[in-house]
Amino acid sequence: MDNTNISELVERLGSDDEALRKMAVFKLQGSIADPSFADIFIVEGGLQKLCYLTLHASGNTLAYSLTSFARLLEVDKGWEFVDEELVERIVELIVTHPLVNILRGAMSILVSIVSHPCADGRGSQHGLFGFRALKPAIAIYPQFLEMLVTRLSSADHALCANALQLINSLMRDSITHDSDLEWPRFVHKLQDLGVIRAVYTLMQGSALQDHAHPLIEFQFLTKILLRKWRDVALDIEKPEHRRALKGIHVASNTVKGEGDVSDDTKGSRRHSPEKWRRLGFSTESPVSDFHEMGFLGMMDLSDYVRSHQDEFQKMLLEQSAKLEEERCPIARASLAVTSILYEHFEVDKSDIEDSKSYLVLESRSNLDKLFKPLLLHWTRLHVAGLHAFFRLWKATGAQVEDFGKIVELVRILIESVVGGAPRTKDVQDVEEELADFEYNRLRELQMELLELTYEDVWGQHLQQVRDELNHESLQFVKEQRIRCLLQGAWFPNEQSHKSEGGPSSKNPPTSYKYVQLSHNRRYLHFGDFDSIGPGLPELDVLPEKIDLSIVSSVVSNVSASPDDSSMSTVKTAPHHSTSTKIVIHGYTPSAASEPSNYAKNPSHARSASKATQKESVLLTLRPQTHSIASEWLDGLLMLLNQQPITSETNKLINLISNYGLKIRLLNIRFDDAAFTGEAPKVPSREGLDDDYYYDILGGS
Structure with a gap:
């Protein structure tokens, strides 16, 4: 817009025709934010006419005038016309006027006044900047702050944002420039008027984007308040x-009582x-x-x-x-x-x-x-x-x-x-x-955080500890599973469960097989019996045995862990079978082989048989429970120096390993442990020599 147009615009601002004034100030609000335009506008005498309209106009003319004056202040011009009359007029509008478009402009003007630096040349002379510029007008209209907080629940998002922006400006100026007694009173007054509840509702609302900037500033100011209160040292002299x-x-x-004497009681000995x-x-x-x-x-x-x-x-x-x-x-x-x-x-x-x-x-x-x-x-x-x-x-x-x-x-x-x-x-x-x-859930979270903390600080060392504990747990569980084999177990015979060419029978077994690992862990002894006797058979009465050195693989339909597919020596059958089955495969020596030679060098005989004979079934076991199946399947595998595959065994290994890690991290002392009832007694060493052990698993 050139100089002629600006002159014409300024002339129309002072026209007696309301329609011309309204149109002129409407155009002005779109251009006044340009500093070069604002300079020419002021030189042409437009600022005086704009201030007059701000003080005396009504309706849309007033709304456009307020917006124009607010934008002029935003480019740091027009401050010489900010006086008590103008401030009082703006405060009055905010308290009494219902129109949203007028309230927006009025609040924007006050935001600029309150936020304006106090040390600015002319401003410091009048002192009409900051919160103190509003105090005389607020004394006339004491409901100002209450109305301001009420506007935070307005359906108009822009008005709501402007109101919060003005509250932020008042709070920031009060915190910065008021005395240690004044700013807490002002903040408490705002809180009593419900500003916290109103802002909390806005933060949880769906129009977050429209209120983002003033909401963020309010959140900043809340932190500043907390910080200021924290920084105030307690002083009983105050x-x-x-x-x-x-x-x-x-x-x-x-x-x-109990020696407690109030210090407020006169004549008392002492508090x-x-x-x-x-x-x-x-x-x-x-x-x-x-x-x-x-x-x-x-x-x-x-x-x-x-x-x-x-x-x-x-x-x-x-x-x-x-x-x-x-x-x-x-x-x-x-x-x-x-x-x-x-x-x-x-x-x-x-x-x-x-x-x-x-x-x-x-x-x-x-x-x-x-x-x-x-x-x-x-x-x-x-x-x-x-x-x-x-x-x-x-x-x-x-x-x-x-x-x-x-x-x-x-x-x-x-x-x-x-x-x-x-x-x-x-x-x-x-x-x-x-x-x-729940407390137990909280303890689990604590352990997870503790592990993550140590993982960050001791990542490499912690992994080494995990590996060591996992190896120790694996050896521990291996020994437990092998001991199950050493203890022996009864299994129903396969013929009792399956008729020729037909499905599995539900009739009770008619004969049983007893299987037990030899004490030297080299042979698997077994024998068939018509029924389960009252006691366990001795090894020397079991007529048959398998040399474990000739066992080639163990096949089972027992469910395995998800990551077991990489084990080539373990074959897992489909789950369509109606009963659990463990099949031990191996290579038997050929008829031409001399038994004495086999006894002297079974590994040589086995290697020779592999070249001349296929794998054959050595023994079939039918565990009646999943637990027994897990013990015997993984026991046989671990006895053959292979990895366990059942989820039950792997869970046990992980459980022991994790507890070992937690104990090391926490460095738990005996008296730190939480027991239900009385704490267990520590076993006495009296009468013990070096050859003893604790049966931790209770013989399982």
Whole structure:
């Protein structure tokens, strides 16, 4: 637009014709954001006329004027016309005017005024910048903040975003420039008006993209507030700090007795030597406990005591009946939960880092990962976390020396429940999940995290430990499976289960086969019997035996693990068979072979037979249970130095290996173990020499 057009536009802004003024200011709002255009507009005298319309126009003319003036301030021009009259007019519009298009422009102007740097030349002379510029007008219209918070629930997304942007500006300026007494009052006033609830609803809403920028800033400001409160050291010389600390003691409803004498009672000998330790502080100087969390820790503890006073008093009475080392330190627990939440939400993370995260996530349309609505319900999460602490303390029978362990369990619980909660999950559901989370499941999570932690730090060494433990477990289970073979077992004969050319019979077996491994583990002895006798047959009465050196393979329809297909020596039959079967194959010496030569050199005889004779069935076993099938199949395979294949055996190996790893990681002491009932007694070594062992598996 050239100079003539700008001059014409400025002339029409002062026209007596409402239609001409409306059209002129409508065109102006589309061009005024250009700094070069704005300079010419001001030189032509347009700024005075625009300010007049802002103060006196109505309807759409007013809406266009407000938008134009807001955009002029955004390019840092027109500040000389920002005065008390203008600010009061804008505040009045926000409080009294119902039209959305007027409210948007009005709020944008206030955002620029509140956010404008105080040290800017002319601005510093008038002092009409920052939150203080609005205070005279707010005194005239005290409902301003309430109306502002109400706009956060507007159906118009742009108005809603503008309102939140203005609230953010007021909060940031108050935190930055107000005294240590003023900004907390302002923040508490906003909270009392329902700003937390309104913003929480927006964060969980479906129009997240429309409100993204002001919501992110509000989340930043919430962290700044938490950080400021944390950085305020507790000082009993300050009246508000002294009142807060005294309020906690008064709420405890200290019962006189057991040497407890209130220090408020005049003429008393002295106050209780456990006045503060009774409430869960480390010493009788509670200030030292707030060193890490500052006044933020005091606020959280005070909020809990105030909102759950009956529970607090009941808890203290219950703890007083216990031994000193068994009492749950309530105050320290509260401060620990505050610290856990502070770390979980990364409160110390800078705005710049979060802004970079937003730029990355916005491009991926993945804002859900950045927004943390639960951060806004800090107090409720603190109470829920504290209740979880009490529950875990009771469930584990913890003592004072176990305090750190319970803190770690609560940390894992909050990371799992709060950290795993999606953006739209309601805070009440999170509270319920924290209350219902099972201790055993929490311990499993702790072990998984512990393994991952050690994996990161000791990756190579940890893998070496795993390999060693897996080898030890394999040897252990191998010995157990072979001992099953040494013990011997009864098997129904195959002829009893299958008729010629027909399906399997359901009739009871008519004869049995007893099989047992020899003590030297070289021969498999067996014999047929009409029935199962009262005792186990001796090896010397079993008429037949198989030299294991001639066994070539073991075939079975017992289910194997998913990764067993790579084992070429194991053949797994289809599962259409109606009964479990283990078939032992091998090479028998030819008729021409001399028995004496075979006895002297069975390996030579076996190699010779392979060249002249095919594989044949040496023995067929029909285990009646899956457990026996697993023991004998894997026992035979492991006896032949092959890998086990059944899921039951592999689960046992993994179980032993994993427990060994966990014990090494935790470095568990005997007195750390959790037993139901009395702890088992340690076996005595009295009367024992070096030749002894413990039958761990009970002869299975």
